[in-house]
Amino acid sequence: MKGLESIDLRRATNILFRSNRELALKILKIIELTWAQLKKSGYEHLRIMNFCGTHEWTTTRYGLRSLLPEGIELLAGPGCPVCITPSHYVEAAIKLSLEGVRVYTYGDAYKLPSVKKINGVKSLDEAKASGGDVVVVYSLLDAIRDVVKNRVESTFLAIGFETTYPAYALAILKEETPENLSYIVAGRLTPPAAEYAVERVGGVDGVIAPGHVSTITGGEVWINLAEKYSIPTVVSGFEPIDVLLSIAEILKQKSRGEARVVIEYARAVTWSGNVNAKKAINEVFEVHDAAWRGIGIIPKSGYKLREEYRRFDAFDRYGFREPTRDEWCYDLLPGCRCGEVIIGKIKPSECSLFMKKCTPDSPYGPCMVSSEGTCRIHALHTNVNNIDEIRKIKWIENSNHQ
């Protein structure tokens, strides 16, 4: 046997955690047996919520819902920073781009629709078509290089969760941010939203916690969910085997009457997380009560630049303002039920516009835009909820599991 020291971990992940039908079937069997025991002790339903678009993608793409025994339900919670970015940030970005400030954005937010039209325009994509200065980048570094090269006045639509924020913080701390670049600080924290969703939806029995957010925050950040809400919480990786292992662990904790935080994604996540990155975020940003699109203000759920770094704030620089609790108004287009989809209260198919007025080619609401938006994932992979389709997926081919 080769030692772990020499192995290609990328490849190993594929073989062991992704294309591993044999192992998937074994874990499914263990899940079934544990579930059967739980049912004997009186359980009829078990509702497990995820907080990450990538987990929802894995769940849907690999048809995990249909592979699980009846009675176990997987819900998609607030797991995508694009979907929950309030419309007022998008509107500010559109306005600036039309006024000659170069706006950098990640691809995911390029087509994100705003509620109000700005000069007849309601997304950065449309702004660009009307002559606005919009540049899609893969990373903050790309944007910084572009600013330095072209010496343009510019702003970065800084959306993201804990995973994305270290980059902004480090770019400021290491003095890499040119003075003519500012940030539209739209960052949000996941644990407050997770607690909000769990409270609103009610009856959540287990949580699959986001792996990449947790590389930064560490497993410790989920302790409230386990202790205050008594919900077994498993920090999970993103391959199908990871998600199945996490479900099995949640069932186990249920059967023992426990509620703990467990890190399944141990290859990438530690208990205290990325200490460097956390420190950088803390130095540059403070936490404030912030708005979530279609949901409203969630206490202590958003990042804001500290006084010393406020000069990089696009809102300060260009005279925009965050809405107060009283000023915040519902920011979804009529009929769009993203706010409920995001917290796992309804499934996309329960929205009457789903696949009618709102499709992946022509998204109407924000959850249809991002590749990790729940509506988009369900629109693109919806067939996978049927067992015949699942058989066509390579890793589960010839599965005799029903």
Added chain:
Amino acid sequence: MCWGVYGKVLEVSEKYVKVDFGGVVREVLSSLDDISPGDYVVVHAGLIISKLSREEFLESFKYIREIAEKLVEDGELSREELEEMNRIISKWLEE
């Protein structure tokens, strides 16, 4: 939007880290100090957010083994099935 991509570190300079994503090489920034060539890292939007741990690579299976042991004790699962699962878990190391 925060897909994390696994890559292998090729080169570390003062500012940037060169990472190989299965053939595509990119310069990225790092939020960690202890990165060296040969490490496998998780990269999100151009930033190294975590280093993959070889020691912890198989830790994911710690809990499922516990569950399986318990099922064997309860007489729900046969010892052979548990061993079969362990065999599948370690099989890949030889591939």
